[in-house]
Structure formats: C-alpha cells, structure tokens
Amino acid sequence: MKVADPIQRARTLLHMRRPADAERELRGLLAQQPEHVLGHALLGLALIQQARADEAVQEAYEAVRLGPDQWFPHYAAAQVHYRAHRAGDAMAAVRAALDLQPQHAPNWELLARVHMLRGEWARMAEAALRGLSIEPEYGDLVALLSLACTNLGDTGQATAAAAHAVLIDPESTLAHFVQGRAALRAGDARRAADSFREVLRLDPGFGVARDLLVTALKQRNPVYRRLSALRGRFPNGWRLIFLLPAVPPVILVFFLLALLHWVAWVAEAWTTARLARGRTTRLLFEGAEARVSAACLGLVAVGAVLLGLGIGLGLEPVGTAGVGLMALVTPVQEAAHTGSPRVRKILYGWAGLLAAAVAVSVATATPVVAVLTVYACLLSVWIASRLRGRPPQAV
Structure with missing residues (x-):
C-alpha cells in the first residue's frame, strides 16, 4: 500500500x-x-x-x-x-x-494525435475509427475523427462527428473546438464563433481557439470575406515574375494581384480595429494586434492626406510619398501576421527600410524613390510567403 x-x-x-x-x-x-x-x-x-x-x-x-x-x-x-x-x-x-x-482505446487516441502532428489526416481518421470500434462513446476520439474529416474536406462527416462529440461531453474543450473548426470550414462563421466562445469559456488560455474566434468574427464581415476569398486564389502569384520578359503586359495582372492583397490587408486592419473597440470582443485582442491595426489605418489616413496635398499644391514628391505611406500597410501587416519570430523580425526590418526610403524620397525631392518603394511594398506579400516557406500542417 x-x-x-x-x-x-x-x-x-x-x-x-x-x-x-x-x-x-x-x-x-x-x-x-x-x-x-x-x-x-x-x-x-x-x-x-x-x-x-x-x-x-x-x-x-x-x-x-x-x-x-x-x-x-x-x-x-x-x-x-x-x-x-x-x-x-x-x-x-x-x-x-x-x-x-491493442484493445486499449487511449492508445489509438494517441496514435491519432501523432498522425495529426505529422499532418497525416487520412491515417488520423483511420486510427480514430479503430479506437471507436473498441469504445464507441470515446469523446476525444470522436472529436479527433471530426478534426481529421475537416482537414480532409469532408465537412458533412466532420460536422456530424463534432456534434456527437459535444453530445458525449458538453464540457469538453476539444469537442467544442472541433465543432468550431468544422463550422468554419463549412463557411458558417456565426456557428464557429459560438463554438470558439464556448471553448474560451471552458479554457480561457486556449490560444488557438482565441485566434480562430477572431478569424470567425472577421469572416462575418462580408467585405472582408470576399476580399480574403479573392486573395486566396492567388497564393503563388510571385511566379508571374518569370513571365514578365516574355509577356510584358502580365505586369498589369501582377500589379492588380498585389493591389488586391493591399486592399485585403486594409480590410483586415479595419475589421480588427473595429472588433478591438467592441464591448464584447475587445478582450480577444492583445495590445500589439490592436496597435498594428491602428497604425495601418493611420498610414492610410496620413498617406491620403499627403497625396491630396501633393495633388492640390502640385508637389509631386509629397504626393508620391503619400502613396508610399499607404503602401506600407502590406509589409507591416505581413510582418504582424507571421508566426515565426525570426521571420517576423526580418519583415519588420524590411518594413522599416521601406519607411526610411519614403522619408528619403521626401527629403531629397526624388519621387522616383517613392514610386519604387510603392512597388517594393506591394511585392512584400510574396517576399513574405517565400520567407515563411510551406505553411505547417497544424491543427
């Protein structure tokens, strides 16, 4: 004893x-x-x-x-x-x-989690099903099956499994989390937000749920949703660079893609700033996130003022510097939304260099520097994607 x-x-x-x-x-x-x-x-x-x-x-x-x-x-x-x-x-x-x-269901749960860690969604689902054949009402296994189905694109099965997991254990953070993931994948941002709120009620320290709740709240904004969908269609637009020598007109397409990313980042800043001021959502945002959004909106506002002054007073360097300031939204937002601390520092350094170039263009009255800075700012979305590399297969 x-x-x-x-x-x-x-x-x-x-x-x-x-x-x-x-x-x-x-x-x-x-x-x-x-x-x-x-x-x-x-x-x-x-x-x-x-x-x-x-x-x-x-x-x-x-x-x-x-x-x-x-x-x-x-x-x-x-x-x-x-x-x-x-x-x-x-x-x-x-x-x-x-x-x-082999007849111990938690062993199969752990196997499913290891497959999840490796991004092997089909094998994860298979392991979960093997465990459920031993213990059909094992809530965590049902939740893991839902998560695997979500990543495999089977939203119907994912939604059904998530609902069953919540029914088995209404106090399970994992069950509500996978229900939110399934709803987000199915395009039901309202239901996803409700699920992630429940996760945070049960476990206020669940950081991933907090991030996904913010995503769900933003997806409820129709403008943000449409811009994000359009931007997501061209994740590898940087490859168009290699077509420029052969097909010069493609530069227009390249510019439009970069401009679309810029508009989406402005929408991101506006949505985040609005949610950060909301009575029921302000606690979801860390100070840095709200400050970055406010800074980006400030760049747009100040840049627009300088552009107007440049046009009204005929001061070309001032006007182009205003456009450069507005374009800085892209590198700043790319840096802020990068998970790797090392890459984030590099991108913030890049944004700082571009800001210095805008200042130099005004000080030396050389609008060509500001124009080149605008192009560099808009290209930052693809520079950032190369620095980040392949996105991890994470839950």
Whole structure:
C-alpha cells in the first residue's frame, strides 16, 4: 500500500494539472525505489507538462528500459515525445504500446494525435475509427475523427462527428473546438464563433481557439470575406515574375494581384480595429494586434492626406510619398501576421527600410524613390510567403 499511495497521488495530481506537486511525490518514491517502472513513466509525464522536455525524455527512456514488456511505459514515452513534438519517436513508442495492448482505446487516441502532428489526416481518421470500434462513446476520439474529416474536406462527416462529440461531453474543450473548426470550414462563421466562445469559456488560455474566434468574427464581415476569398486564389502569384520578359503586359495582372492583397490587408486592419473597440470582443485582442491595426489605418489616413496635398499644391514628391505611406500597410501587416519570430523580425526590418526610403524620397525631392518603394511594398506579400516557406500542417 505504501508503494501504491504515491503513484495514486501522482496520477491524481497530474489529472488536476499540478505537475510540480506530482513530481515531488514521484521523486520521493524513486529515492526509495530507483527502479520503479511506473514512477519513471509518470515522472516523465510530470516533467513534460512543465515543458522540461530533455528531462522528460530521459525518464521515459528509463521507464521503457525497466519495463520493455509493459504497455504503459511505451504509452507514457509516446505522450512525452508527442508533447515534445518529436513525431518519429512518438510514432515508434505508440506502435510499441499498441503491439502490447491493442484493445486499449487511449492508445489509438494517441496514435491519432501523432498522425495529426505529422499532418497525416487520412491515417488520423483511420486510427480514430479503430479506437471507436473498441469504445464507441470515446469523446476525444470522436472529436479527433471530426478534426481529421475537416482537414480532409469532408465537412458533412466532420460536422456530424463534432456534434456527437459535444453530445458525449458538453464540457469538453476539444469537442467544442472541433465543432468550431468544422463550422468554419463549412463557411458558417456565426456557428464557429459560438463554438470558439464556448471553448474560451471552458479554457480561457486556449490560444488557438482565441485566434480562430477572431478569424470567425472577421469572416462575418462580408467585405472582408470576399476580399480574403479573392486573395486566396492567388497564393503563388510571385511566379508571374518569370513571365514578365516574355509577356510584358502580365505586369498589369501582377500589379492588380498585389493591389488586391493591399486592399485585403486594409480590410483586415479595419475589421480588427473595429472588433478591438467592441464591448464584447475587445478582450480577444492583445495590445500589439490592436496597435498594428491602428497604425495601418493611420498610414492610410496620413498617406491620403499627403497625396491630396501633393495633388492640390502640385508637389509631386509629397504626393508620391503619400502613396508610399499607404503602401506600407502590406509589409507591416505581413510582418504582424507571421508566426515565426525570426521571420517576423526580418519583415519588420524590411518594413522599416521601406519607411526610411519614403522619408528619403521626401527629403531629397526624388519621387522616383517613392514610386519604387510603392512597388517594393506591394511585392512584400510574396517576399513574405517565400520567407515563411510551406505553411505547417497544424491543427
């Protein structure tokens, strides 16, 4: 009983999301019994929940070494590798757990999650269905099946599975999250927003749900929705550059695509600024996001004033500088909406250089510099897409 007590307490503490307390229990146990298999396995889980991946992996390996014929050490190791985003190691570990215990539905859930981490949606759906054949009312497996179907484009099956997941467990954040994802994919922005609000009610720290709620709220704006749809049709417009020597008129198409992106970014800034001021939505936006949107709207306003002055007073450098200021919306928004901190810094640096070029064009009264800056600003959407590379297959 003395051996079982710290294990039971550690399991309870992990379930209560108190990994530091669970770690203390387990370290006390392992000080007395250094080769306790469950102790090392659970310690690995406690450490990974504290984002101490290297220590967690060591404990997971130790648990597998001590109990290679037990399924739980492999399962715990797979959890550790999965949370550390080590998809290959997680796959090997969960396969080993399934070889030892194929009738345990949580093993299939973990396999589905590993496939999700690798962006293997069809295999994710297959793993979820295998688990549901063992335990048909397993809510998380139903939710994962919905998510896989959403990414496979089967919105009907995704919607039905998500509704079933919510019915099984109305308090599940995952169930409401996948319901929102399915609704967003089906074009039902209102229902998606309701689902993501419910996720945030249950778990205010669910950052992805917050971002998707903002997306759903913006999609309810018909102007923003249409511009986003049009912009999304030309994600690789940069390739038109190679046609310019052979077909010079294509430059007009290229310019129109870049202009369309600029209009969409202005709509993005306007929608975000409006939501940031709304009574029920202002808490969804971080200060930086609201400030970027306000700055972009300020660039448009100041640029329009300078353009009007340039035209009215016949000051060509001032007018072209105004256009350059308005065009800065594209590089600023591209930087703000980049997930990678390194790429974001590069794009903000690029935007800063372009802003300096606009200032130089006014100081030296050389409108040609401002014109070139406008072109560079509009081209920033494709520069950013090259820097980001292929978008990750993330949930």
